[in-house]
Amino acid sequence: MSPFVDALLLQAGYNAALVAIGAGLLGFAAGSSGTFLFLRKRALVSDAVAHATLPGVGLAFILMVSLGGDGRSLLGLLLGSAATAWLGLLLIEWITRNTRLAEDTAIGAVLGVFFGFGIVLLTVIQTMSAGRQAGLEGFLLGFTAGMLFEDAVVIAVGGSLAVLATWLLRRPMTLVAFDRDYAAALGYDVRRIDLLIMGLVMAVTVIGLKLVGLILIVAMLIIPAVTARFWTQRSNRVIWIAGGVGGAAGYLGAVLSASAPALPTGPIIVLTAAAIFVFSLLFAPVRGVLAALLRHRRFQARVHRRQGLLALAARHPIREAYTLRLLAREGLVRPDGVPTDAGRAQAAKVARDERRWDVAREIHQDAGLTGRYDGLTPIEEVFTADEIAEFDRRLGPPVAVEAG
């Protein structure tokens, strides 16, 4: 079997299987919790949170070493990263609320400064424990070399907890994401729920540091949510579709990266998610580009068909080539533009409907009914057969469209 299929079926070795399962779980957690961030229109806050983890990693390492520890315990490093990420988050909130600076400025400032300070700490660490390479740089782009069992457990447990928290809090978080005022009126503490959403995002970020790295983890929070939005209009489904997309991207990405050399896990996972995104952008039913294009074409055809038939009824020549082609394809005109019998019948119908609408506007003064006139909605959809019969009585007998 090819290495890809091996890895796909978790047969490519213990470590690869661990990474794949961990990445799948993490992807699911990131996708589902990132949805709220996206719905709240604060997607890029997660970028600042992710970059703000770096000084925490450095500080935790320095602290653990100075206490005589090893300094590389994943749990300790993650706790440290969570602390500074939370600080960064509070700073963004504080700056936005207490100064005239906008949120995007606050996000950028926190992101750049925390990351810069993190780099300073990394260089301190490099000189501090010379010879004992801490390897903290791996947190930037994720560790490509693989995971320990302990790391996988951290990711699996953390990811599951994040999913559980998302499920438990989905009601208030959805409410706040869509309508803050309504949520406040219902008695929810909007600010605290906002912080909860951010806390969840921060947890996922921290858990994902080891696998994807702090620069790219933001992609796992944003891309699945944006992708899921293409497939449904219902908020409860968005969450789980985003989780599914994230999980699939994580699992497939990890499998791909295990199946060939020089394929770093983090970037491959992100690119897999991006591929799913592009596919959805193009081919999703309703919201996809292709669907929109088809819808536009159909609309165009309906407009041209109607204009063509009205022209036939008025015995004007049809000059628009597209209209002519369209009517000819339906057998309503001959290629030289002369209407067939079927075409004359259709033209008479369209022209009569037009006159029926005129009558309808005289009878019904309320715009609720006649306002639906857009030239394309069949009159039968708006008025009952009795009403149309009444219009016809006023109009007199149908008028045939003359040949030629």
Place this chain on the structure above:
Amino acid sequence: MGAEFVQFSLTPILIGIFSAIACALPGNFLILRHQALIGDAISHVVLPGIVVAFLLTGVVAAIPMLLGAAGAAIVAVILIELVKRLGRIEPGAAMGVVFTTMFAAGVLILEQTDTSRVHLDVEHALMGNLESLVWFRAEGWHSLLDPAALAALPDELLRIAVVCAVVVALMLVFWRWLEIATFDEGFARALGIPAGALGFGLVVTAAVAAVAAFDAVGSIIVIAMFICPPAAARLMTNRLEQQVWWSVAFATLSAILGYVFAGYGPLWFGGQHAVSAAGMIATVSGVILALACLLAPQRRRIGIGREVV
């Protein structure tokens, strides 16, 4: 402040100052236009741009790298716009999708190609290497008048100086337009100012500044340079002209203090080795912004905290 200073510290400090100013100037307008995060996006796509330029030309040279990164920034802006319109997605999320994907592609290409023989590795790209840009031929202040020694100045210095000058010139030429279009885009359009093209040009200028500063400070810390000095300046004054002057002052101060703290700070605490200058510059700019948030005269939004007692 003798020969050693000229040899080891003068050029990095100058490069730091020029980078900070080149980034802070467009940063002023990005902040006012609520496009601060474009800086975030640009700084992330600089890496793939440089990697692709390196792949196409096979050399690490200034011009292809600048072009590559500027090209990547333009591609990113177009892609963001496409995703926003085609997918009807809010700008922040569209940005997040595009720049992370491009960054991931950049890292992947970098890993796939053998770039070990050149100094184009991911960590340098992210962190910068200001300290290494020293002036070996200098023997003291008199070297500033010695043509042979001047010829041996690091290329990066000339590059960033030229870019900085270009940015300043663009700001001066387009000042009125930028001022009007930033505060009232509708009015600008009514006057016949091509506001769309102007905004696009601003982003491209920011991209060029980011690339030129990339050597010195790495691609992520550039964000701090784009945002912190102008943001602090924004809290100092209500006048755009003064804000720009303040931002230049803050940028210069961050660069000098950051470099000095990074190089000499650890010695004061009994350390042996310098720490990352780029990181320290970002940290200092952050401290300046923090002080501005707490103390600056115009820090409050108009209408907040002015209740009649």
